[in-house]
Amino acid sequence: MTDDQLKEVLHRAFAPPEHEGRADDLWTRVAARCDEPPRWSYVDLGLVAAVGTVLALFPDWIWVLAYSL
Amino acid sequence: MQDEPDAELLRRFAHGDRDAFETLFRQFEREVYRWILRIVREPGAAEDALVEAFWRAYRGRARFDPSRSFGAWMRRIATHCAIDQLNAARRRNWKQLDDTHLEPVGQVPSRSESGRDGPSVLEIADHIRRALASLPPKLRVVATLALIEELPHAEIADALGVPLGTVKSRLFRATRHLRAKLTRLGTQT
Numbered sequence: 001m002t003d004d005q006l007k008e009v010l011h012r013a014f015a016p017p018e019h020e021g022r023a024d025d026l027w028t029r030v031a032a033r034c035d036e037p038p039r040w041s042y043v044d045l046g047l048v049a050a051v052g053t054v055l056a057l058f059p060d061w062i063w064v065l066a067y068s069l
Numbered sequence: 070m071q072d073e074p075d076a077e078l079l080r081r082f083a084h085g086d087r088d089a090f091e092t093l094f095r096q097f098e099r100e101v102y103r104w105i106l107r108i109v110r111e112p113g114a115a116e117d118a119l120v121e122a123f124w125r126a127y128r129g130r131a132r133f134d135p136s137r138s139f140g141a142w143m144r145r146i147a148t149h150c151a152i153d154q155l156n157a158a159r160r161r162n163w164k165q166l167d168d169t170h171l172e173p174v175g176q177v178p179s180r181s182e183s184g185r186d187g188p189s190v191l192e193i194a195d196h197i198r199r200a201l202a203s204l205p206p207k208l209r210v211v212a213t214l215a216l217i218e219e220l221p222h223a224e225i226a227d228a229l230g231v232p233l234g235t236v237k238s239r240l241f242r243a244t245r246h247l248r249a250k251l252t253r254l255g256t257q258t
Binding site for chain 1: 198
């Protein structure tokens, strides 16, 4: 299958998306989202847990943390 | 691309002015929605990604440089939100996209078996859509924008925030993957 054939196959399978017809005003959703308090992601929670664990095991490292902050 | 907003509006936005943000939202909402829709190709998912994109823009407003293009900055954020939507959809539908659930076209009840002459156009189109959906989202975005939307590679690179060479290599991998999958499924043009 050549590149042109692949393009043709894809064009046949995918109609252009319908752009019009969205009636909802999404500003209210955006504004509500901006007013939400910040959410903690799993990465944030993992990082806090890792730092906490390290400090529990090696309390002296608090100075390393303090220095890097 | 949309006309750039005036510098004062952008400066106010960067300082957290909500009215300025709403003005920018009203000005760019349509363009951003269209862009996301070209990638995710599903209106509900495009709306969710649009809300997420403007929220991320507002959260990251302090990092926006008012001397640069707001439209280009917004498009880059929107592209990443669209990729996140594709990732979420892929996680939800991973079972359906698994190869084991795809029958080769030759094994799809053919027209001859059902009184017809072979797989219908709809059946083939469904296999092609599944083949594209099975691509990792980073490859899928490039394949969609380059092969279906036929955008220049440089524009895709700008929207993704990656070098041109990365776009070319992702397109190469996506094309190879699609070709292999469609050949395996027995889809012919």
